Amino acid sequence: MTETPLLGIDIDQDAGRSLFEQVYLAVRGRILSGGIPAGTRLPASRKLAEELGVSRTTIVAAYDQLIAEGFVTSRPGSGVFVSDVQPVEPITPGQRGQTIRQDRAIRLEPTPKETAVRDPVVRPFQPGQLDARLFPFRHWARAVARAARSDPQSLVLSADPFGDRLLRTEICRYLGDWRGVRAVPEQILVTAGSGEALEICFLMMTQPGDRIGLEDPGYPQIRDFIGRIGLDILWLERDEHGALPPSEGRMPKLVFLTPSSQFPLGGAMPQARRGAFLAWSQRSGGLLLEDDYDSEFRYSGRPVPALAASDETGRTLYVGSFSKIFSKGLRLGFMVVPAAMIDAVRAFLRAYDGKVSAAPQRALGLFMAEGDFYRHIRRVRRHYGERRAALIDRVQTHLGGLVGFEDHSAGMHIVLRLPDDLPDMAISQEAARRGLTCPPLSGYCGSEDRLNGLLLGFCSFTIAEIEAAMPNLSAAIDAVVRQRGQAGAP
């Protein structure tokens, strides 16, 4: 086991770069260049600190960063070793006397290669995932730096529990221009994704035992959360125009709807049906919770206005998210609070531990104010539209006779409908064995009669990646067809 003295690292006390960064970059460079072979032990932090004339903290921090990125590995008692680009081996927990097995460590931590991409691996055709590779990282970093320069406090504090005022002003402008929703900044509650907005609605407006109306099929996460907090679910009846308002029995406190693009089936709720839900809301006193999750992604025709846009009575809580159209990692979403409920929401927030960070809010406000946000949406929509067309084309080529689907020319995934003798669960499992993530439609169904199909996402995959994955999907379906044949099924 050789040891390198790491002599000749150039430390400039007055450089623009911090000492930490200089040490980190120098060692990292040596490793990448092969200047320090794998298995080499790095000098003890104390020793290197003396050598370079910097504080030991600086060296430890640099080593920690290199450990974090998988370039080196720490072995307690023996030192820090240049990694041979294997998954990060965890430090053993010490005193607590529990060691984490290497194989778990492999499952837990991204390999350095994955770390380089940063985005958690997304397998074709995982739905609901934007393509993080299209994110304008440099532009965004500039917006953040600008927010930091012009108003450092805005990175850390929000003057208002409802969120940054500039962001809320911009959200109002966006809602007016894109969604036909008129709102004032006082009505906008910035939340940690749409998830927190929904949780606030459920926690604030219901108590255990209350009923919530849900579309069927719909989001499993919402069904789970509602169950965990002791609420009852009323599965809404549906006809060819989508979900129907509750007509009899104990009325729900809230009805959750996706009117612009039903999740997961796609398709917009007709105006008449929207009117029926608004009428139900006024009749029963129940509220409507509109999740407008990906309405920007229409690839032809005109945008479908939000339900809230046609609500004159303020009985619709509109929830939006930036996770699908911009970035999931920022965790930003919002709710449009009907004016009459603003005080109630403020009162609730006083006893509620809010989850949204101030850090990204001003930067996003600037990003929207300066138009970069809209340029980005137009750009990704163009890409998503091409990928969608490619996916549909390949589906028709490879699976034409077998499957059907409705074309809503919108959304982030398509839904393949399968014949009854090809259960979606089985195909989804075969697809998983072939490196694909195609959730079964039946998994989104709550009531008894389960729809049979597959969700295929297309947003986060290039056309080449889609083409490469299609044969695996065909193979998965063929495998199930064969099994059925052998089993002597009709």
Add this chain to the structure above:
Amino acid sequence: MTETPLLGIDIDQDAGRSLFEQVYLAVRGRILSGGIPAGTRLPASRKLAEELGVSRTTIVAAYDQLIAEGFVTSRPGSGVFVSDVQPVEPITPGQRGQTIRQDRAIRLEPTPKETAVRDPVVRPFQPGQLDARLFPFRHWARAVARAARSDPQSLVLSADPFGDRLLRTEICRYLGDWRGVRAVPEQILVTAGSGEALEICFLMMTQPGDRIGLEDPGYPQIRDFIGRIGLDILWLERDEHGALPPSEGRMPKLVFLTPSSQFPLGGAMPQARRGAFLAWSQRSGGLLLEDDYDSEFRYSGRPVPALAASDETGRTLYVGSFSKIFSKGLRLGFMVVPAAMIDAVRAFLRAYDGKVSAAPQRALGLFMAEGDFYRHIRRVRRHYGERRAALIDRVQTHLGGLVGFEDHSAGMHIVLRLPDDLPDMAISQEAARRGLTCPPLSGYCGSEDRLNGLLLGFCSFTIAEIEAAMPNLSAAIDAVVRQRGQAGAP
């Protein structure tokens, strides 16, 4: 009503500043300098855009920013007017036909003066509030800019659902050095404040009807959340050494504890009592949830180690937060997941909509790695210690004979104990009338026998502010003493 042409604004297409910023800063400067008197109507955005040769979006964005900051006011149909430094008047909601009354708008929106401070107004002696004025905004902005420069993706993406690896590594170092807790980065789950960590524990490990053991007195928020999600509360018995482990009846799934500094009474749990809880946990199969919320704030003596530090069996879920020691607005906290539960937590997160933003994580990791974080804690602790001493001194001067309190020389507030004939609720209300926020101790009590006292926070108030507020507190108490006298109470 005069109108200014705003001629002579200098726009430099090639300046480092964006056009938006140039327009915004120019108009803002004119208003601040009195160059444009209050009530003046600004030119229509289209007109000004032509005048300056920039896009209309840029002007609208600049106006929005000025509206957001209260420098100008928009009146639909009539234009944008220079504000006379009154609270922002909201745009009327239009189509939806709801107008928000001006008085609500006043209550809702900070005045420009408050906006300048940015932190929501904190009234003396509101407890649990750090002093945002001490935050190292410039240093932090540099850390953010450095994260943006060296790794723009880290502002937007986290490679791991558990959070940024550098931050998790630094949290482990912090826990080892400061709290005696040995953990590896694989065990650290970064959350949106400690609140999300607790909610994840409750949602993941319980179902409606399960029992949760709570200290009495304790956090009202946690009591409320537990009630809202349909869990039962078991109030733990207490003796002079604090809460006692459950001894009989249906055992709780989780027991929530604040061993380093009991909330709100203060004081650390003795080692023997910690052992008793660990023994209970092993006996009953229940888990311990340790909230280590402000353990850095000890003003004399040595830090009290965490309960998790003495747990050899991995039955303690340790929850920490950066909201009290660093910044509430960043909304960052964490949980130390026992190694044996890591896979279970990862599985839960797949169906859970996480709330923590990637935006501040890498920057905080750098801030910790480079020592700025620890310098900041030492600095605020020095201030808080002085403020605490001043508060205690003034309490003894003004209220000496009347009230008592235990000195734990730790925490962010002191608890005044009141004689039974002076109910804390009444005094708290009188204090509120005099501009103070002193929550009644009885409000933190869950079971029948309610303690009588007041919480006085000292962290976010200068010694001068504390001195200025003391007479109001005395007056509040005197008022209640008089009322009692008149009521002929003993």
